[in-house]
Amino acid sequence: MSKPLKQIHLAAHFPGVNNTTVWSDPSAGSHIEFSSFVEFAQIAERAKFDFLFLAEGLRLREQGGKIYDLDVVGRPDTFTVLAALAAVTDRLGLTGTINSTFNEPYEVARQFASLDHLSAGRAAWNVVTSWDAFTGENFRRGGFLPQEERYSRAKEFLATAHELFDSWHGDEILADQETGHFLREAKAGAFEHRGQHFDIQGQFNVPRSPQGRPVIFQAGDSEEGREFAASSADAIFSRHATLKEGQAFYRDVKDRLVRYGRDRDQLLILPAATFVLGDTEAEAQETAREVRRLQVSGATALKHLEFVWNRDLSSYDPDGPLPDVEPDLGEHTVARGRAQVRMYRDPLAIVREWREKAEANNWSIRDLVIETGNRQSFVGTPETVAAEIDELVQADASDGFILVPHITPGGLAPFADKVVPLLQERGVFRTEYAGTTLRDHLGIHHPDAESRNERVAS
Amino acid sequence: MTTPAPLHLAVALDGTGWHPASWRTENARPHALLTAPYWQDLITEAEHGLLDFVTIEDGLGLQSSHLTDPDDRTDQVRGRLDAVLVAARIAPRTRHIGIVPTAITTHTEPFHLSKALATLDYVSTGRAGVRVQISAKPHEAAHFGRRKIDPLPDGDYNSPAGQEAVRGLFDEAADYVEAVRRLWDSWEDDAEIRDVATGRFVDRDKLHYVDFEGEHFSVKGPSITPRPPQGQPIVTALGHASIPYRLIARSADVGYVTPHDADQARAVLAEIRAEQAAAGRADDTLHVFGDLVVFLDDEPGAARARRERLDALAGEPYTSDARIFAGTPAELADLLQELQAPGLTGFRLRPAVVADDLPAITRSLVPELQRRAAFRTSYEADTLRGLLGLPRPASRYATASA
Ligand SMILES: Cc1cc2nc3c(=O)[nH]c(=O)nc-3n(C[C@H](O)[C@H](O)[C@H](O)COP(=O)(O)O)c2cc1C
Numbered sequence A: 001m002s003k004p005l006k007q008i009h010l011a012a013h014f015p016g017v018n019n020t021t022v023w024s025d026p027s028a029g030s031h032i033e034f035s036s037f038v039e040f041a042q043i044a045e046r047a048k049f050d051f052l053f054l055a056e057g058l059r060l061r062e063q064g065g066k067i068y069d070l071d072v073v074g075r076p077d078t079f080t081v082l083a084a085l086a087a088v089t090d091r092l093g094l095t096g097t098i099n100s101t102f103n104e105p106y107e108v109a110r111q112f113a114s115l116d117h118l119s120a121g122r123a124a125w126n127v128v129t130s131w132d133a134f135t136g137e138n139f140r141r142g143g144f145l146p147q148e149e150r151y152s153r154a155k156e157f158l159a160t161a162h163e164l165f166d167s168w169h170g171d172e173i174l175a176d177q178e179t180g181h182f183l184r185e186a187k188a189g190a191f192e193h194r195g196q197h198f199d200i201q202g203q204f205n206v207p208r209s210p211q212g213r214p215v216i217f218q219a220g221d222s223e224e225g226r227e228f229a230a231s232s233a234d235a236i237f238s239r240h241a242t243l244k245e246g247q248a249f250y251r252d253v254k255d256r257l258v259r260y261g262r263d264r265d266q267l268l269i270l271p272a273a274t275f276v277l278g279d280t281e282a283e284a285q286e287t288a289r290e291v292r293r294l295q296v297s298g299a300t301a302l303k304h305l306e307f308v309w310n311r312d313l314s315s316y317d318p319d320g321p322l323p324d325v326e327p328d329l330g331e332h333t334v335a336r337g338r339a340q341v342r343m344y345r346d347p348l349a350i351v352r353e354w355r356e357k358a359e360a361n362n363w364s365i366r367d368l369v370i371e372t373g374n375r376q377s378f379v380g381t382p383e384t385v386a387a388e389i390d391e392l393v394q395a396d397a398s399d400g401f402i403l404v405p406h407i408t409p410g411g412l413a414p415f416a417d418k419v420v421p422l423l424q425e426r427g428v429f430r431t432e433y434a435g436t437t438l439r440d441h442l443g444i445h446h447p448d449a450e451s452r453n454e455r456v457a458s
Numbered sequence B: 001m002t003t004p005a006p007l008h009l010a011v012a013l014d015g016t017g018w019h020p021a022s023w024r025t026e027n028a029r030p031h032a033l034l035t036a037p038y039w040q041d042l043i044t045e046a047e048h049g050l051l052d053f054v055t056i057e058d059g060l061g062l063q064s065s066h067l068t069d070p071d072d073r074t075d076q077v078r079g080r081l082d083a084v085l086v087a088a089r090i091a092p093r094t095r096h097i098g099i100v101p102t103a104i105t106t107h108t109e110p111f112h113l114s115k116a117l118a119t120l121d122y123v124s125t126g127r128a129g130v131r132v133q134i135s136a137k138p139h140e141a142a143h144f145g146r147r148k149i150d151p152l153p154d155g156d157y158n159s160p161a162g163q164e165a166v167r168g169l170f171d172e173a174a175d176y177v178e179a180v181r182r183l184w185d186s187w188e189d190d191a192e193i194r195d196v197a198t199g200r201f202v203d204r205d206k207l208h209y210v211d212f213e214g215e216h217f218s219v220k221g222p223s224i225t226p227r228p229p230q231g232q233p234i235v236t237a238l239g240h241a242s243i244p245y246r247l248i249a250r251s252a253d254v255g256y257v258t259p260h261d262a263d264q265a266r267a268v269l270a271e272i273r274a275e276q277a278a279a280g281r282a283d284d285t286l287h288v289f290g291d292l293v294v295f296l297d298d299e300p301g302a303a304r305a306r307r308e309r310l311d312a313l314a315g316e317p318y319t320s321d322a323r324i325f326a327g328t329p330a331e332l333a334d335l336l337q338e339l340q341a342p343g344l345t346g347f348r349l350r351p352a353v354v355a356d357d358l359p360a361i362t363r364s365l366v367p368e369l370q371r372r373a374a375f376r377t378s379y380e381a382d383t384l385r386g387l388l389g390l391p392r393p394a395s396r397y398a399t400a401s402a
Helices: A034-046 A078-085 A105-118 A147-165 A223-232 A243-260 A281-295 A298-309 A339-343 A347-361 A365-372 A382-394 A410-425 A438-442 A447-457 B036-048 B083-093 B110-123 B138-144 B160-185 B242-251 B262-278 B302-314 B329-340 B354-371 B384-388 B396-401
Strands: A009-013 A051-054 A093-099 A123-128 A173-176 A181-183 A190-194 A199-203 A215-218 A235-238 A268-273 A275-277 A378-380 A400-403 B008-013 B053-056 B098-104 B129-133 B192-195 B200-202 B234-238 B254-257 B287-296 B323-327 B346-351
Touching: A009 A034, A009 A268, A009 A410, A034 A051, A034 A078, A034 A410, A051 A078, A078 A093, A078 A105, A078 B083, A078 B110, A093 A105, A093 A215, A093 A438, A105 A123, A105 A147, A105 B083, A105 B138, A123 A147, A147 A190, A147 A223, A199 B138, A215 A223, A215 A438, A223 A243, A235 A243, A243 A268, A243 A382, A275 A281, A275 A382, A275 A410, A281 A378, A298 A347, A298 A365, A347 A365, A378 A382, A382 A410, B008 B036, B008 B287, B008 B354, B036 B053, B036 B083, B036 B354, B053 B083, B083 B098, B083 B110, B098 B110, B098 B234, B098 B384, B110 B129, B110 B160, B129 B160, B160 B234, B160 B242, B160 B396, B234 B242, B234 B384, B242 B254, B242 B262, B254 B262, B262 B287, B262 B329, B287 B302, B287 B329, B287 B354, B302 B323, B323 B329, B329 B354, B346 B354
Parallel strands: A009 A051, A009 A400, A051 A093, A093 A123, A123 A215, A215 A235, A235 A268, A268 A400, A275 A378, B008 B053, B008 B346, B053 B098, B098 B129, B129 B234, B234 B254, B254 B287, B287 B323, B287 B346
Antiparallel strands: A173 A181, A190 A199, B192 B200
């Protein structure tokens, strides 16, 4: 008896501030104008994707004390774009990355509950925990946290938000025009939370939303991040899109679920992935090489090295050998406001590895960055890409992928038109939406039922 | 009789309407209040009437019949959605009308609001505004737990003691608006250059730190969202006394005031214009709109009878900070022109019952005003600034670096 095929989940990540976007391509459109978001979302919905994804950054990146100017800079407000997209789509889930350090639970819970109402049940929240003082300078608390506290605040933030979402059970509004009873009881939405980070009480003013609560994503990769996800998230946005790394991450995180009394299928693992398609394998490889060269100019390559070296490397020749100086291991001061800085936890080891690779292959600085940085996840013909995605999912390297195209906004269309039909033929991707909410698409339970049952039981 | 200058007209949307029993009227749709189609229908109706803009009320607590404290009532509409998100949800399906959600300055972050409104301006292609409001409500402060707000001395905002108590919150609101406007200006219009030759996406000399330092907060900047289509979305505020008038005079593009007759309107306008001059803005266009609650019926006497029926359902007569009008569209047009004479440039009408009074505004009042050449007959601009005759401001930083 063969195992039933796993169904693949697919999402579309509107490229934000990063160097995946080839903004110099003549077909690249605006990453700010709403028409770009509409086009992108409608391609994703046409292809029956689970959801659209937006990342977040709350301060413009700087390098060497100046605003970084080589990649796409600037992005619109997440909640506002997602609410507007709800007007031009019907089924597509709407996932927004919202930080738990520079926000307050009452406000964020209110915004997500509102988004869930306004989209008829399609809202999801990717909880991120960036904590730095650099970003904090934009906020009224001057608010930043010691790194050790980022997840303790995030956990309590999410728990508090859940208390607010659950403060309405869904049956409080009578709106009985005859008797004049609008509310069943005056204390609708009452809550009280007394904790380490939040000491709040009162009444939440958004009644229960269609999904009960938005779907919860997590995107941190540290030990604490994985525990947070295992305890509290419905899905993880990871960066491990290859077979081995993916399987290791998948196993690691799913094993953690038991500790929290959860089943292995209660947490979906969805890595970020890029793709390049061609009519032949060779053509796809060639295009992928071109895209990499467009993504990584000489100047970009030097800036990329500065994330690791934490030094000004502007005097080096990007077409020459790697810098002969050692990285500065002090506090990172050269590049600021960029998640990637934190990706390189052991700069000395990275530098050693890169030097070895560069020497063995006779790579310049730019070659090295092109060869080692952000390689495209899927390169091939629609057939080979569909097969690879299917294999990765069936082999439990992931439950699907969050795809980020390198052209905004049209770059998703080739995948939607050529790869999705092949996945559908394989019987591993939906041909129609089975339900209306994002929870329906992801196959995760609606918490309404749960809280109603709890009420009945109590 | 000389033809009066054309009026500007806005409607203030709040639940099923401003009368607390409005939800009990036949067409009120109280079960639909938390859905997008409900709001879409209202704003489409307002746009049908060529109105300048709609405002969307909001609050960081449950609605209450009490000014500053929660009540325990179960007979009125309770619960609402975030106004900025409602605005964003309806913007793509309209074309001309301005959309002005309420935002509370006391507990929110200027950085977050500035990018939300800039984005509302993008999704509406130039039709965004905001109505800024303070919260002097102790129970709303307890929803955030960051600061304590004391109860008002005598439970009334508008008394001298009440005004004194909220002075700090209004000063903070003025700082807030300043920080938000600087963030909108922090990207010059042409900062995105996509210069393939040099590999630079932006010209960083056209991005600016706003370095706002106030008593309650500081903001570094620049914004993460490029300068919105209108340069700066419009800022509006409601005022009933000197301290909020000063906020209007210093910080707003449109102020809402609540005179009950032409003499009061004259006095309020004089105060605001003096403050405006004192703030060095004498040459800027600052609209001052009169706020009115309206019951409108074509049939003489019908509006008053409707008001009485609703008061009976509510169990008490409805009172308001604004003048409550009940009558025919022609009578309302007369009143608007009378109040306009001292210098109000428009009105924000609060429909007592949205289901009845909003269509009465768009289908009866507007044609009546058009007959009097006192209101537009088609949308003459694509942006809210255009409709209000407000110029698109240059970024303050552009001149500095030019
Ligand atoms: C795939 C992925 C995507 C992320 N996207 C964002 C983002 O959009 N905004 C952000 O502030 N942080 C983002 N992060 C950072 C984290 O969510 C996290 O808050 C930070 O890395 C600290 O947590 P950690 O130490 O557990 O990784 C992302 C992380 C990963 C792995």
